[in-house]
Amino acid sequence: MEEENGPRPPAKQPRRRIPKDPAPRFKAPDREALALAQRLVPREHLARRVQRVVERFEMRAVEARYSALGQNGFAPRQLLGLWLYASLIGLHQGTRVARALQTDCALRWLSGGHCISVAVLNRFRAENAGLFLAALEETVRWAVEEGLVRTQELGIDSVRLRAHASRSQVRVHSQSLRRLKHLGAVELDSLDACQREQHSRQVRKHQEAVRLCEQRAAASVVLSNPRAALMQFPGNGVHPGHRLTVVASGVTQRLVVGVLLTASGNDKGHLEEAMQRTRRVLHTAGVPLPTRLQVAGDSGYWSEEDLRFAAHQRPCVDVLLNPGPATGPLANKPGMLQREAFILQHARRAVVCPAGRTMRGPVLNHFDRCEVYFGEGCPTCSLRPRCTHARRRTFSVRWEYEGALEAMLARMRQPDAKARYLQRMATVEPVFASLQQDMGFRRLSSRHPPAIDAEVFLKLLAHNVSRLLTRSRLFCVFVLFEAPAPPPASQPG
Structure with missing residues (x-):
């Protein structure tokens, strides 16, 4: 049949709109x-100064995600400058920024004269975490090029930020275990029937x-x-929150x-x-x-x-x-002799009590991941009232932790450590x-x-960005006042 009627024409492909x-x-x-x-x-x-900084950011990858088809959207560079300026003046919710756009001339200038909706503002912020992180790393690169980053003046600490969540949505492990025990009784x-159904709901809630x-x-x-x-x-x-850990550089740059x-x-x-991420950003x-x-950190x-990391990475950090x-089984007992009164012999993995007797042991404590030593001759020891209320003194040791602890204490006793730590x-x-x-900025406005x-x-x-802007303004003032005065004009003869 195909030979009589000839070859069948190819099927038409659907036409696609090509911009x-x-x-x-x-x-x-x-x-x-x-205008x-x-x-x-x-x-x-x-x-205006924020806009000049935003013009320096590399945003071709973000702009490439936008299409030439359909209705034209707002330029991501405009939205970034708008959010940066709004953050610096204390506007953190999209509703407040959209409302301020109707009356604030600076915000309207950054947006190109448009009143941008709340949905566009929030969607841009939620979808561009990678852009903000890349821009943050780019500011670090600018600072390195200008010699503003001090690798010998790093400080680490954290701050708690309120989360966008209700206290009623919090579940605590210990409280749920206690509640399950009561429900089981x-x-x-x-x-x-109604109470039994409510009881089963409570059991499922705490089991989950x-x-x-x-x-x-x-x-x-x-x-x-x-x-x-x-x-x-x-x-x-006590509230739901996030912990933000920050590594900052320089006493004046921050x-x-x-x-x-x-x-x-x-x-x-x-x-x-935190230090691994810092090393990557700096590299x-x-x-x-x-x-x-x-880097310096608090207690x-x-x-x-952390002490193990400090001991193993000493050549790099x-x-x-x-x-x-100390906490847990390594904590000092209140009113008793401190741990410093005991002698730890790392080579023999032995412990000598304050009375000069070698303690018996060790017995491995799997739950606390430590070795437990027991005192010898405690009932007749004259130091017993100051050492323990029990029949004999127990002493817990984590040998790797003790070695890292002594190394850090020795580092902090060096002459340059105290002055550097105070910074x-x-x-x-x-x-x-x-x-x-x-x-x-004390509370986040999103939960995703x-x-x-x-x-x-x-x-x-x-x-x-604010630190770079402050530095540039100080530099301009310094140049203005330190510029050499022009030579006096020659007097006519």
Whole structure:
């Protein structure tokens, strides 16, 4: 049949609309509103200086995601400058920024004369966490090129930020276990059908809470915000929050060079990851990898994980930590002889008590991951009233921790350590003052993980931009007053 009728013609392919210009197109400025705002915004206004910084950012990858088809959208460079300026003047919610756009001439000038909607503002911020982080790293590169980053003046600390979550959505592991124990003791036969149904709902609720806490290895979880946890806020009670760890550089520059956002209730164990991120950012910015960094942290980082990192990475990172009290089985017993009165013999892995007797042991404690030693001759020892209330003294040791502890104490006793450590507060604490006091940023407005990262990176980017702007203004003033005076004009003969 095919030979008689000839070959069948090929099927027609559906026509696709191909734009004449594949480059993305953005909304043209509102000339009338822009001209009015242009006249009302002074030449050295903060908005103009922020715009000059935004013009330096590399944004071709973000702009390439926009299409030339359909309605033209707002340029991402405009939206970035708008959000940076809004953050610096204390506007952190999209609703407030959209409302201020109707009356604020500086915001209207940054937006090209347009009143941008809340949906566009929030969508741009939520979808561009990578852009804000890349811009933050780009500010570090500019600072390295200008010689503003001090690798020997790094400080690390953290701040707690309120999470966008309700206290009713918090589940605590210990409380759920206690509640399950009480529910298990209830006589189900004494309950009617309605009470039995309510009892089963309570059991399922707390079983799910225990499962989530054990799955995430956390003491508490927030059902409506997976990146948050229950935290104690100074003077403001217990609320869901995020922990923002920052590594800052320089006593006068105070630039953010490392960021870590977690849901931990304390600083323990965060030093290694924070310094690894800082090393990556600095290397990307042009700092050679063999450069030895020096970082100072407070007693919140005085933990076994952080001390082990400081001991193992000493050739790469010089860590200075303020001594903090030991916790758990290694803590000093109140009113008793301190741990310093015991002699630890690392070579023999033996412990000598204050009476000069070698303690018996060790017995491995798997739960606390330590070795336990027991006193000899305690019932007849004259030091017993000051040593223990029990029949004999027990002493727990983690040998690797004890070695790292002694190494850090020896480092802090060196002459240069104290003077350098005293600069830590002037290095990193002003970053938190800039976020919370100057910008008024104490609580996040989103509960979705990508939007949480984007909001935090945006505020830290605004801080770095403000530091660069302050430095440029001081430099201009210095040049103005230090410029040599012109030579006097020659007198006519």
